[in-house]
Amino acid sequence: MREFQALPAQPAPVDTVGPIGWMKTNLFSTPINAVVSISIFAFLVYVLPDTIDWLFFSANWVGSTQDVCSAEGAGDGACWVFVSAWMQQFIYGSYPDPELWRVNAALVALGLVIAAPYLLPKHFRNTVGVPLFLLFPFIGAAFLDGRIFGLEYVSTDFWGGFSLNIFLAAASIIIAFPLSFLWALGRRSDMPFVRSVCVILIEFFRGVPVLALFFMGSVMLPLFFPEGVTIDKLLRVWIVLILFMSGYMAEVFRGGFQAIPQGQYEAADSLGLSYWQKTLLIIFPQVIKVSMPNILATFVMLFKNTTFLLIIGIFEILNTTQTALTNSNWLEGHAAEGYIFVGLVFWCCCFGMSMISSNIEKKLDTSHRS
Amino acid sequence: MLKLSSIIAAGLAVGLSFSATAGTLEDVKKRGMLSCGVSSGLAGFSQKDEKGAWSGLDVDVCRAVAAAVLGDESKVQYKPLTAKERFTALQSGEVDLLSRNTTWTHTRDTSLGLNFAGVNYYDGQGFMVSKKLGVKSAMELDGASACIQAGTTTELNMADYFRANGMKYTAVTFDTSDLTRQGFESGRCDVLTSDQSQLYAIRIGLKDPSSAMVLPEVISKEPLGPVVSQGDDAWFNIVRWSMFALIEAEFLGVNSANVDKMKAEGKPGQKRLLGTEGDAGEKLGLSADWAYNIVKQVGNYGESFERNVGMGSPLKIARGLNAQWNQGGILYSPPVR
Numbered sequence: 005m006r007e008f009q010a011l012p013a014q015p016a017p018v019d020t021v022g023p024i025g026w027m028k029t030n031l032f033s034t035p036i037n038a039v040v041s042i043s044i045f046a047f048l049v050y051v052l053p054d055t056i057d058w059l060f061f062s063a064n065w066v067g068s069t070q071d072v073c074s075a076e077g078a079g080d081g082a083c084w085v086f087v088s089a090w091m092q093q094f095i096y097g098s099y100p101d102p103e104l105w106r107v108n109a110a111l112v113a114l115g116l117v118i119a120a121p122y123l124l125p126k127h128f129r130n131t132v133g134v135p136l137f138l139l140f141p142f143i144g145a146a147f148l149d150g151r152i153f154g155l156e157y158v159s160t161d162f163w164g165g166f167s168l169n170i171f172l173a174a175a176s177i178i179i180a181f182p183l184s185f186l187w188a189l190g191r192r193s194d195m196p197f198v199r200s201v202c203v204i205l206i207e208f209f210r211g212v213p214v215l216a217l218f219f220m221g222s223v224m225l226p227l228f229f230p231e232g233v234t235i236d237k238l239l240r241v242w243i244v245l246i247l248f249m250s251g252y253m254a255e256v257f258r259g260g261f262q263a264i265p266q267g268q269y270e271a272a273d274s275l276g277l278s279y280w281q282k283t284l285l286i287i288f289p290q291v292i293k294v295s296m297p298n299i300l301a302t303f304v305m306l307f308k309n310t311t312f313l314l315i316i317g318i319f320e321i322l323n324t325t326q327t328a329l330t331n332s333n334w335l336e337g338h339a340a341e342g343y344i345f346v347g348l349v350f351w352c353c354c355f356g357m358s359m360i361s362s363n364i365e366k367k368l369d370t371s372h373r374s
Numbered sequence: 375m376l377k378l379s380s381i382i383a384a385g386l387a388v389g390l391s392f393s394a395t396a397g398t399l400e401d402v403k404k405r406g407m408l409s410c411g412v413s414s415g416l417a418g419f420s421q422k423d424e425k426g427a428w429s430g431l432d433v434d435v436c437r438a439v440a441a442a443v444l445g446d447e448s449k450v451q452y453k454p455l456t457a458k459e460r461f462t463a464l465q466s467g468e469v470d471l472l473s474r475n476t477t478w479t480h481t482r483d484t485s486l487g488l489n490f491a492g493v494n495y496y497d498g499q500g501f502m503v504s505k506k507l508g509v510k511s512a513m514e515l516d517g518a519s520a521c522i523q524a525g526t527t528t529e530l531n532m533a534d535y536f537r538a539n540g541m542k543y544t545a546v547t548f549d550t551s552d553l554t555r556q557g558f559e560s561g562r563c564d565v566l567t568s569d570q571s572q573l574y575a576i577r578i579g580l581k582d583p584s585s586a587m588v589l590p591e592v593i594s595k596e597p598l599g600p601v602v603s604q605g606d607d608a609w610f611n612i613v614r615w616s617m618f619a620l621i622e623a624e625f626l627g628v629n630s631a632n633v634d635k636m637k638a639e640g641k642p643g644q645k646r647l648l649g650t651e652g653d654a655g656e657k658l659g660l661s662a663d664w665a666y667n668i669v670k671q672v673g674n675y676g677e678s679f680e681r682n683v684g685m686g687s688p689l690k691i692a693r694g695l696n697a698q699w700n701q702g703g704i705l706y707s708p709p710v711r
Contacts (some may be wrong), residue, residue, distance in 0.1 A: 007513055040503070089424050090424055092425075093422070093424060093426060097426065098422070098426030100427075117630065159451060161451055161452060161453060162426070180546045186386045212376035219458070222459050222462075224461045224462075226463070226465075226468060227462060227466060229466065234466060234467055234468045235455075262506055263418070290444035299526060315456065316459060317414045317455050317459065318455060319414070319454065323414060326414075326415060326421075327414055327415035327421070327422050327454075328415075328424075329415070330416055330417045330575075331415070331417065331421045331422065332418045332421060332575070332578075332682075332683075332687055332688045332689050333418040333422060333423070333688060335417055335575055335577060335578040335579050335581045335688060336578060337552075338554075339552055357641045
């Protein structure tokens with residue numbers, strides 16, 4: 005009896021594997037796709053060489069004044085000297101040189117506070133990690149200010165640059181977190197007064213554009229104070245950001261509450277837990293898990309919104325760039341370089357944050373999906 | 375819990391400040407700092423450098439007042455303000471003095487509860503044309519197309535001027551001054567119009583600045599000057615005379631280099647200004663060497679002008695209207711006596 009012998013496997017046809025196969029299925033699968041692919045390719049060929057040349061090869065990298073870029077024999081590409089000369093302003097604002105370590109220390113501390121839940125042993129998380137997290141904005145602000153710690157006083161007029169964007173966004177979201185949770189609870193409350201107050205707050209801060217809120221904080225608010233009382237502009241802006249963020253996050257949390265099955269509430273009730281025990285021990289952890297993707301998305305939005313502060317004259321990174329462009333020693337048109345740099349910085353940060361957020365989502369994912 | 379609330383309270387206290395309302399002069403002296411509202415960026419007038427240091431013609435007014443009141447031009451807290459919030463900041467007491475290229479107009483002076491202490495720069499709307507056009511005067515611009523930044527008074531002034539002179543023009547409007555410049559450079563229009571001080575800044579941004587020229591005509595009045603809150607006449611006098619001291623020092627030939635010599639052995643007028651004779655400082659509630667400090671630390675008006683916007687700066691603006699009255703300009707300080 006003849007034994008069955010399989011023929012040796014043939015290699016797949018050339019046009020279904022490898023780069024050709026990939027192109028065939030992804031770029032040229034239908035006539036329309038083919039046309040679109042070819043036109044995009046043609047566009048890139050048309051645009052890319054000049055762009056890359058402008059960005060890198062003809063660019064001027066070394067120097068400290070714009071004369072380097074306009075001198076005889078200098079490249080006619082981007083003038084990155086503009087960015088490097090202004091780098092300290094872009095990152096730290098006018099924070100005095102000898103005190104820069106404080107900004108760096110605060111940035112590191114912010115990183116540690118965020119990483120604390122991962123680093124600390126489990127039983128320290130709630131007793132050390134969470135309070136540190138919630139107190140960070142106040143301690144950080146006092147540290148940068150310096151008076152309470154006996155360091156040299158640096159007024160908020162000198163704070164600025166990209167570090168200010170980071171601090172403002174972080175400090176706002178940290179405080180908005182518990183505040184918005186309370187608002188969301190209030191909105192679901194049976195007590196009519198609490199409920200209506202929370203609904204009004206949430207709808208007001210969600211319904212009014214953030215630019216209008218900034219204007220209110222910077223232009224109108226000071227008129228309501230008695231004469232002689234002034235509240236620091238940055239503090240006013242910080243409060244506006246917190247309230248704005250709380251409005252949005254409260255709705256995120258409300259969505260989370262609605263996703264929790266009614267059975268969870270009833271089970272907690274039947275165990276005899278009080279309202280706060282039920283909320284904090286049973287409901288809150290599940291709400292956090294469900295809402296995490298939206299919370300992080302909201303945070304990225306807030307982080308980018310901090311650039312709006314330029315319209316009220318706070319020296320965050322975008323305003324610093326525009327200021328640099330009006331300096332009479334840098335008038336020869338460096339807008340493109342400046343804005344590309346700011347865009348790149350924000351893209352890196354936002355991309356990094358979405359990486360972290362998908363990581364957190366995986367970590368929290370104990371879902372019952374199959 | 376007590377600890378928590380006290381830390382939060384401390385955090386809030388960092389940003390909250392109360393000031394007595396005895397008078398701006400006393401407040402400034404007690405604080406040891408002058409709070410001065412400036413523009414967050416206007417070439418030559420108020421600008422930050424790479425080190426975060428402020429300079430400019432408007433900034434020099436802040437420095438002069440600080441030198442007069444506190445004896446040290448560096449004791450200034452600069453508060454960058456946008457055009458919209460500048461008057462509120464003054465009314466609420468956030469700044470003691472506003473020196474932010476603010477045009478002195480009737481409405482602002484009479485209805486906003488503030489006082490203009492004088493004029494430190496006479497600006498006005500002007501024209502920039504390409505040299506190739508061969509135009510020497512704005513009266514030859516009939517039928518020209520003009521690049522204008524949209525939504526500014528510039529547009530209205532332009533319309534008024536051309537109508538008054540029976541000329542026609544085509545407006546090409548742009549959103550920002552950067553786009554306006556690019557429009558001019560690419561030949562979309564024959565003439566670019568804006569405030570004169572801005573024309574010089576725009577001209578630098580051209581690929582070949584020497585290919586364009588600013589015409590001599592000025593078609594609107596834009597007197598820019600420092601502003602204080604109404605109702606504190608002592609403070610108003612200090613700001614006004616600090617500015618006059620800058621102008622008078624130039625008129626009397628006193629500058630930062632020769633001020634020490636002039637103080638000791640100058641003419642009577644110079645000595646009166648610098649405090650060796652008379653009691654000009656005392657009458658303002660300041661020390662006798664108030665004007666000496668201004669000239670020594672900031673310079674006179676001419677020095678300030680040349681350093682920030684004139685020939686010593688990239689802007690290279692001619693003195694024009696902003697020269698002394700005996701030099702063909704209209705700068706005029708009442709005598710110090």
